Amino acid sequence: SASQAVKAATKFTPTKDDYQKVYNDIAELLDDNDYDDGSYGPVLVRLAWHSSGTYDKNDNTGGSNYATMRFPSEAGHGANAGLEVARTKIEEIKQKYPWMSYGDLWTLGGVCAVQEMQGPKIPWRPGRIDGFAKDATPDGRLPDASKAADHLRNIFYRMGFDDQAIVALSGAHALGRCHRNRSGFDGPWTFSPTTFTNDYFTLLMNERWTWRKWDGPKQLQDKTKTLMMLPSDFALVQDREFKKWVKVYAGDNDKFFSDFSKYFSELLELGVPRAQFVASEPWIMKTIDEQSS
Numbered sequence: 494s495a496s497q498a499v500k501a502a503t504k505f506t507p508t509k510d511d512y513q514k515v516y517n518d519i520a521e522l523l524d525d526n527d528y529d530d531g532s533y534g535p536v537l538v539r540l541a542w543h544s545s546g547t548y549d550k551n552d553n554t555g556g557s558n559y560a561t562m563r564f565p566s567e568a569g570h571g572a573n574a575g576l577e578v579a580r581t582k583i584e585e586i587k588q589k590y591p592w593m594s595y596g597d598l599w600t601l602g603g604v605c606a607v608q609e610m611q612g613p614k615i616p617w618r619p620g621r622i623d624g625f626a627k628d629a630t631p632d633g634r635l636p637d638a639s640k641a642a643d644h645l646r647n648i649f650y651r652m653g654f655d656d657q658a659i660v661a662l663s664g665a666h667a668l669g670r671c672h673r674n675r676s677g678f679d680g681p682w683t684f685s686p687t688t689f690t691n692d693y694f695t696l697l698m699n700e701r702w703t704w705r706k707w708d709g710p711k712q713l714q715d716k717t718k719t720l721m722m723l724p725s726d727f728a729l730v731q732d733r734e735f736k737k738w739v740k741v742y743a744g745d746n747d748k749f750f751s752d753f754s755k756y757f758s759e760l761l762e763l764g765v766p767r768a769q770f771v772a773s774e775p776w777i778m779k780t781i782d783e784q785s786s
């Protein structure tokens with residue numbers, strides 16, 4: 494009918510294949526030898542996490558739904574320092590796929606980065622919508638790296654996570670590094686910061702961590718003085734409940750991969766009303782490798 498034709502001409506309804514194209518284009522822009530350790534993957538994972546980890550289950554505010562980090566009030570939070578790098582990079586994709594919401598784009602960026610850096614599959618589905626400046630969250634919802642177990646529990650319990658999830662999600666610190674001019678901390682957690690592994694846990698368990706003597710914020714270093722841990726990372730082996738899970742994940746990479754997959758997928762959906770999702774179950778997006786046979 495004529496009205497259907499008008500509708501078809503004005504509203505484009507993307508399919509899973511369309512999102513796979515977006516995924517493939519994000520995968521394309523990850524590698525860059527001039528940036529950090531050669532990949533935008535880690536900082537895209539961090540963007541996905543910070544856009545979701547603002548969720549408060551008590552009043553159902555924050556989370557990935559409205560992409561409120563687009564607004565200066567939230568972009569300027571100390572915890573988000575440096576994430577303009579990730580937002581600017583992924584804006585290239587937004588220009589090509591203007592029908593996609595920022596919340597969907599940023600979370601798919603994290604999914605793509607984890608998967609392309611040899612991590613587990615992360616179930617994901619679209620449906621987030623762009624919100625307004627009034628939806629921006631107050632400062633202080635993301636964890637503070639200088640703090641310990643009590644603080645981590647306060648922050649992550651507020652999102653609805655438990656101790657096991659806190660430890661599993663922290664395993665993302667296998668990726669990337671700290672930057673003096675972003676957080677003030679300095680250095681990578683592992684020797685392979687662009688490959689998703691359980692090395693964060695084996696290093697936490699097996700290395701001798703000592704306080705670094707320097708003019709920066711309190712952080713720990715390994716014997717070789719190349720790797721680092723934040724006070725909040727070290728809290729995971731100082732607290733008995735947390736340490737139980739660090740041990741499990743250090744000894745069982747498959748268990749870490751499947752738990753990380755479950756919790757990261759949940760994290761990326763925080764704050765999104767179920768009715769907004771276009772699919773009743775999350776999808777598994779294909780890696781580039783899987784499509785090139």
Ligand code: ZEM
Nearest residue numbers: 535536538542636637638662665669670671672675676725
């Ligand atoms: Zn991070 N994180 N994070 N994190 N994070 C940094 C970097 C990265 C904490 C934290 O303060 C910091 C989770 C949990 C927690 C990543 C992913 C995830 C940095 C360094 C700090 C200070 C920023 C900089 O200087 O560039 C704290 C206190 C956490 C509490 C447990 C969770 C959960 C994550 C994902 C699931 C990633 C990938 C990076 C590396 C970013 C990069 O640019 O290389």
